[in-house]
Amino acid sequence: MKHKTIDDIALEAGVSKATVSRVISHPEIVSQRTQERVRAVMDKYSYTPSLLAQGLAGSPTKTIGVIIDELSNFFFIEIAEGIDRILSPSGYSMLLSSSRWIEEREIQLVRSLISNRVQGVLIAPISENSSAIQLLKEAGIPFVVINSIPKDPSISFVCCDNHEGGRIAAQYLNTYPSEQTIVITGFAHQSIEHRLEGFFNTIDTPDSIIRYSQIKTQEEGYNLAPELIKRNQIDRKKTTLFITNDNVAIGIINRLVEEGIQIPEQVSILGYDNIRISELCRIPLTTINQSITQTGELAAQSLLKLLKKQDSVYHHLIHPSLIQRESTVHIPQ
Amino acid sequence: MKHKTIDDIALEAGVSKATVSRVISHPEIVSQRTQERVRAVMDKYSYTPSLLAQGLAGSPTKTIGVIIDELSNFFFIEIAEGIDRILSPSGYSMLLSSSRWIEEREIQLVRSLISNRVQGVLIAPISENSSAIQLLKEAGIPFVVINSIPKDPSISFVCCDNHEGGRIAAQYLNTYPSEQTIVITGFAHQSIEHRLEGFFNTIDTPDSIIRYSQIKTQEEGYNLAPELIKRNQIDRKKTTLFITNDNVAIGIINRLVEEGIQIPEQVSILGYDNIRISELCRIPLTTINQSITQTGELAAQSLLKLLKKQDSVYHHLIHPSLIQRESTVHIPQ
Numbered sequence: 321m322k323h324k325t326i327d328d329i330a331l332e333a334g335v336s337k338a339t340v341s342r343v344i345s346h347p348e349i350v351s352q353r354t355q356e357r358v359r360a361v362m363d364k365y366s367y368t369p370s371l372l373a374q375g376l377a378g379s380p381t382k383t384i385g386v387i388i389d390e391l392s393n394f395f396f397i398e399i400a401e402g403i404d405r406i407l408s409p410s411g412y413s414m415l416l417s418s419s420r421w422i423e424e425r426e427i428q429l430v431r432s433l434i435s436n437r438v439q440g441v442l443i444a445p446i447s448e449n450s451s452a453i454q455l456l457k458e459a460g461i462p463f464v465v466i467n468s469i470p471k472d473p474s475i476s477f478v479c480c481d482n483h484e485g486g487r488i489a490a491q492y493l494n495t496y497p498s499e500q501t502i503v504i505t506g507f508a509h510q511s512i513e514h515r516l517e518g519f520f521n522t523i524d525t526p527d528s529i530i531r532y533s534q535i536k537t538q539e540e541g542y543n544l545a546p547e548l549i550k551r552n553q554i555d556r557k558k559t560t561l562f563i564t565n566d567n568v569a570i571g572i573i574n575r576l577v578e579e580g581i582q583i584p585e586q587v588s589i590l591g592y593d594n595i596r597i598s599e600l601c602r603i604p605l606t607t608i609n610q611s612i613t614q615t616g617e618l619a620a621q622s623l624l625k626l627l628k629k630q631d632s633v634y635h636h637l638i639h640p641s642l643i644q645r646e647s648t649v650h651i652p653q
Numbered sequence: 654m655k656h657k658t659i660d661d662i663a664l665e666a667g668v669s670k671a672t673v674s675r676v677i678s679h680p681e682i683v684s685q686r687t688q689e690r691v692r693a694v695m696d697k698y699s700y701t702p703s704l705l706a707q708g709l710a711g712s713p714t715k716t717i718g719v720i721i722d723e724l725s726n727f728f729f730i731e732i733a734e735g736i737d738r739i740l741s742p743s744g745y746s747m748l749l750s751s752s753r754w755i756e757e758r759e760i761q762l763v764r765s766l767i768s769n770r771v772q773g774v775l776i777a778p779i780s781e782n783s784s785a786i787q788l789l790k791e792a793g794i795p796f797v798v799i800n801s802i803p804k805d806p807s808i809s810f811v812c813c814d815n816h817e818g819g820r821i822a823a824q825y826l827n828t829y830p831s832e833q834t835i836v837i838t839g840f841a842h843q844s845i846e847h848r849l850e851g852f853f854n855t856i857d858t859p860d861s862i863i864r865y866s867q868i869k870t871q872e873e874g875y876n877l878a879p880e881l882i883k884r885n886q887i888d889r890k891k892t893t894l895f896i897t898n899d900n901v902a903i904g905i906i907n908r909l910v911e912e913g914i915q916i917p918e919q920v921s922i923l924g925y926d927n928i929r930i931s932e933l934c935r936i937p938l939t940t941i942n943q944s945i946t947q948t949g950e951l952a953a954q955s956l957l958k959l960l961k962k963q964d965s966v967y968h969h970l971i972h973p974s975l976i977q978r979e980s981t982v983h984i985p986q
Contacts (some may be wrong), residue, residue: 341793460674
């Protein structure tokens with residue numbers, strides 16, 4: 321007897337080829353009657369689909385849920401890249417999604433991951449007390465928090481020491497020649513608050529510092545620049561900007577270059593994060609390095625250990641460091 | 654009767670809190686005996702876990718498998734971002750993984766997605782005849798190919814018109830003042846082949862063009878620059894580089910800037926892709942725009958339509974365009 325193909329099965333059962341395929345791979349979307357008719361024909365000829373059969377013989381990929389805050393932010397993409405570097409050689413896939421800084425969405429995503437029976441979760445939570453963390457804990461799913469230090473010490477995390485990063489920034493600016501210093505921040509997130517605490521506890525003249533907040537994206541940085549010129553006369557007073565997010569710093573730099581302002585001679589810029597493009601951008605950015613890809617790698621490694629030994633707890637506080645590039649005048653450290 | 658907590662259940666059943674959680678969310682990893690003991694206590698008190706119960710009441714997220722070639726390549730990240738913009742408001746999550754240009758890995762990832770019962774797949778295949786595509790077709794899973802034109806016309810795809818992009822590049826360089834032109838390419842992928850076909854069929858002097866291939870990453874671009882100086886004397890002959898990938902172009906630019914070579918006065922550079930950082934990099938890059946994020950969006954939209962009406966086929970060929978920035982001398986178009 322000639323080996324039957326999927327076309328033969330479809331023909332004899334009076335259905336399309338796609339329907340035969342669905343009976344094999346997604347029977348739940350095929351009506352009971354059709355399923356029975358197709359299966360009867362398949363059984364009659366002991367039909368085994370070729371490539372597909374091999375596929376179904378494989379075990380499902382082990383999946384890890386990964387929740388980041390923004391997919392369009394290089395910081396989080398580099399974290400995801402670090403995670404993938406560790407997970408994928410270990411045979412895990414990432415179920416990657418972004419909360420877009422919306423708390424309701426974050427908890428909804430965690431629920432979905434639980435329902436999808438992921439083996440573990442890596443989450444960069446919106447807040448260190450996020451209900452999403454509580455839910456993961458209650459569900460007994462191994463998880464590691466990234467980019468926050470949870471209040472609950474039984475929760476594993478990988479985070480850069482943001483207090484120390486803020487201190488390093490302030491120590492640098494304490495020796496830096498300027499007529500005015502402006503601090504520009506974005507989201508009200510623990511990581512930013514800690515940077516500011518470290519910074520304002522260390523800077524020599526905290527009261528004279530001008531502050532802008534809620535500047536979150538490259539575009540918002542780009543659009544802020546004219547206001548800095550108009551309101552703070554950064555085109556005339558020697559100014560240093562400490563921007564707690566490289567993405568925003570790059571937006572500001574681009575606009576200042578367009579406006580013909582000399583960097584670093586007139587305006588000096590210190591960023592924070594050391595995302596990959598901070599080295600590649602128009603004026604390579606002086607910034608605080610927080611080893612982003614390694615953060616992702618370490619978080620994934622910790623999670624893989626947790627999967628083997630659920631009672632362990634891993635706390636990793638990564639040390640930041642200053643990287644001087646061309647957006648500031650070089651000061652020997 | 655006081656409302657029982659998870660601690661009470663654990664205490665009375667003589668197990669840890671985590672075990673109680675696992676009985677609820679992952680019973681398959683708890684022994685039959687323990688499950689029964691815990692369930693008996695839960696039933697006795699009509700115990701309902703709070704947050705978790707709400708989570709389990711939700712339906713599983715619908716998941717879409719997304720296979721890209723590289724997670725560390727901005728091109729593919731922007732595609733993923735476009736996909737996420739469409740999928741996530743529609744209640745879908747991405748199961749994102751990268752083939753890393755390895756064919757075996759690609760087919761393995763597709764098998765895993767099938768086993769994980771994803772609703773649909775978006776794939777940027779390594780080759781237009783990839784077995785992965787064949788497997789998806791046989792499995793009857795709705796899918797859309799990105800960044801390639803499959804030979805089989807029954808397969809949906811979203812791809813930039815790479816022939817046209819190559820022609821646009823050649824037309825631009827035909828009018829461009831240079832003593833020599835060097836073409837630098839990376840992976841042997843259909844998209845690159847089409848660009849080169851369009852380019853060499855249109856360029857006025859195809860035989861005089863110097864070619865480098867297999868330059869795939871920013872680092873490889875960075876490392877190629879000294880060879881271009883040594884072997885092709887680009888520091889002395891007025892040279893135009895056509896680099897079929899912006900990532901590589903940015904690596905080359907960075908090294909040329911370090912070597913003190915004037916761009917565009919001495920060396921002019923034309924990239925391809927218009928990834929987001931091509932606008933932000935040291936010398937903003939003249940490039941061929943292929944609307945990357947929109948490619949991802951359009952692919953996701955097509956897939957969502959396919960999920961509703963599986964017999965449809967969508968073919969989207971996106972028109973590329975030239976974007977002049979500072980890495981070339983401006984020529985009025």
